Amino acid sequence: MCASPSDALNHTEVVDEYFLEHRAKLLDLAAFLDRLDRANGSEEDDFRITHLRRGIALLIDGQDDRTRRIQLLLSDQTTEPMEQTPIQGAHGAPPQADA
Amino acid sequence: MKYIDPHIHMVSRTTDDYRRMAQAGCVAITEPAFWAGYDRCSVDGFRDYYRQLTDTEPKRAANYGINHHCWLCINPKEAQDVGFAREVMSIIPEFLDAGNVLGIGEIGLNKNTKNELTILGEHLDLAKARNELVLVHTPHLEDKLKGTLLIMDAVAESGINPDRVLIDHVEEHTVGAVLDRGFWAGMTLYPDTKCTPQRAVDILERWGTDRIWMNSAGDWGDSDPLAVPKARMEMKRRRHPASMVEKVTFTNPITFLSRSPNFHLDD
Numbered sequence: 371m372c373a374s375p376s377d378a379l380n381h382t383e384v385v386d387e388y389f390l391e392h393r394a395k396l397l398d399l400a401a402f403l404d405r406l407d408r409a410n411g412s413e414e415d416d417f418r419i420t421h422l423r424r425g426i427a428l429l430i431d432g433q434d435d436r437t438r439r440i441q442l443l444l445s446d447q448t449t450e451p452m453e454q455t456p457i458q459g460a461h462g463a464p465p466q467a468d469a
Numbered sequence: 470m471k472y473i474d475p476h477i478h479m480v481s482r483t484t485d486d487y488r489r490m491a492q493a494g495c496v497a498i499t500e501p502a503f504w505a506g507y508d509r510c511s512v513d514g515f516r517d518y519y520r521q522l523t524d525t526e527p528k529r530a531a532n533y534g535i536n537h538h539c540w541l542c543i544n545p546k547e548a549q550d551v552g553f554a555r556e557v558m559s560i561i562p563e564f565l566d567a568g569n570v571l572g573i574g575e576i577g578l579n580k581n582t583k584n585e586l587t588i589l590g591e592h593l594d595l596a597k598a599r600n601e602l603v604l605v606h607t608p609h610l611e612d613k614l615k616g617t618l619l620i621m622d623a624v625a626e627s628g629i630n631p632d633r634v635l636i637d638h639v640e641e642h643t644v645g646a647v648l649d650r651g652f653w654a655g656m657t658l659y660p661d662t663k664c665t666p667q668r669a670v671d672i673l674e675r676w677g678t679d680r681i682w683m684n685s686a687g688d689w690g691d692s693d694p695l696a697v698p699k700a701r702m703e704m705k706r707r708r709h710p711a712s713m714v715e716k717v718t719f720t721n722p723i724t725f726l727s728r729s730p731n732f733h734l735d736d
Contacts, residue, residue: 373678375708387706388667437668441642445614446581455580458546460610462662 399426421463470715473497473722474697476575476604476637476655476684479526479537480518486687486694491533493698497734499726500526501540501575501604506689508547515543515557523567536734538726540574540604541565548579548588558591565599571729572596574604575637578616581608586623593627602729603634604655607643609662617643621650635725637684638663644676653725657686658696666700670707678713682721 379387406419415423425440433439446464472494479487479500490498500522509515522539530537541564543557564570576592578585596603603624608616617636624634636647637655640663647654656672657663664672669683685696693699697718704714726732 372674372676373709373713374674375710375713377708379707437671438641441640442614444611445642446611448615449618451586451619452580452582455549455582458579460580460608460612462610464611 417465418461418463470494470701470711470719471496472697472701472718473499473682473726474685474687474694475499475635475682475722475726476501476657476686477694478503478686478688479530480521481689482687482694484529484532487530487533487535490694491535493695495535495697497536497538497722498530499538499540499571499604499722501606502542502544503575503606503688504544504546512553512556512560516560516563519560519564523564523569527569534735538569538571538729538732540572540602541570542573542576542592543588544575545577545579545585545589545606545608548585549582551584551587554588555591558588558595561595562599565601568731571726571731572602572604574602575606576603577606577620577637578608579606579612581612581616581619586619589620589623590627593624593629597627597629602725603629605634605636607636607638609638613638613640614642617647621646621652624652625650633728635682638686639672640664641668641672644672644681648676648680653680653682656681656683658683658693658700659686660691660693662691666696666703669700670703670709673704673709673713673717674707678717678721680721680725681717682725683717 421444425443428436428439428443444463474490474495477498477500479498502522519541527537541561543554548554573592573596576589578589605620607613607620620636624631631651635653635655638657639647639654644654656669658666658669683697683700685694686692687694701714701718
C-alpha cells in the first residue's frame with residue numbers, strides 16, 4: 371500500500387530539505403501565541419486556542435501518527451446529524467471544548 | 470508532462486489562469502457545480518449557472534487546448550432550504566445530456582444537517598436512476614470527519630457502487646476509511662484549509678496511489694489553480710518516479726472519469 375520510492379530521502383536528507391521551512395512555521399506559531407499574549411481582551415482562551423494548545427502537546431508526546439491524531443482532536447466527534455446550523459462556515463475546531 | 474485538474478471552479482478564475490494552467494501541462498479539467506459565495510435566490514439563477522458550465526466555459530477552455538467537463542447539482546451549502554433545493558434539482562435533467570456533463574456533483578454535506586442529508590439522498594437517487602458518476606464534497610475543517618462518515622453511509626444506503634463515487638477533500642483522518650470502503654478519494658490542495666502539496670504527498674506515501682487523485686479546487690477564495698503541478702514538483706523533490714506522478718495526476722483521473730461516456734481528451 372505504501373508508495374515510497376526505492377531511493378527515498380534518508381533522515382539527513384529530509385532534515386536538509388525541509389528544516390528551514392518548518393523552522394519558519396515554528397516561529398510563526400510562537401509569534402502568534404506571543405501576539406495573543408499582547409492582545410487586549412479576555413484572559414481565557416477561546417475554544418480554538420484551547421484546541422491549538424492541545425495539538426501542540428500532541429506534537430511532542432513522542433508518539434507517531436501526529437497529523438491524523440491532531441485532525442481527530444480538531445474534529446466534531448458527534449455522530450448524529452444536526453437539526454439546524456447556526457452558521458454556514460466552519461471554525462477549525464469543534465465549539466465543544468471537551469470534544 | 471500532461472496533467473488533469475479534476476476539480477476546479479473556472480467560472481471564478483480568469484483567462485490568465487487558463488493560459489498558465491495550459492503552459493504547466495493541463496489538458497483537461499472537471500468543474501463541479503458549487504456555491505457562488507452567496508445564496509442564489511431563484512431557480513433561474515441556477516439555470517444560468519448550468520448554461521455557463523455546459524456551454525460558455527467549455528468554449529473558454531478550448532481556447533487554451535483544455536478539455537472542459539462539469540458536474541451538476543445544487544451544492545450542500547444551499548441545500549438547507551429543502552423546498553428550494555428540490556425546485557433547483559427539477560431543472561438538472563434538462564442539462565444532464567449536454568456533451569460535457571460527467572455526472573452529479575459536488576453533492577455532499579456542509580454542516581451535517583438533516584436537511585442537507587435529505588437533499589444528498591435525493592441527488593444520489595437521481596444519480597442512480599440515470600447511472601451517473603458522483604463527485605462528493607466533504608465538509609470543511611471540524612465537520613469533515615462526521616460528514617464523511619454520514620456521506621459514506623448515505624451512498625451505501627442508495628445502492629450506488631462506491632467504485633463510481635469519488636469522495637473529495639479527504640485528509641489524514643478520512644482517507645483511510647474512504648479507500649477501505651471502496652470509494653475513490655480526492656485530495657484538495659489548499660493553502661490553509663485542506664492539504665498542502667507536502668501533506669498530500671505524505672498521504673500518497675502512507676495510503677498508496679490506487680483510487681486517488683489530487684486537485685486544486687481553485688475558486689473565488691484562497692486557492693491556487695497551479696496547485697497540482699506544484700504537488701507534482703513535490704513528488705519529484707522526494708524522488709518519486711515519473712510513472713507515479715503521472716498515475717496520480719493523469720492516469721487515475723482518466724480511469725475514473727472514463728466511466729462517463731462524455732469524458733474525452735483530444736489526441
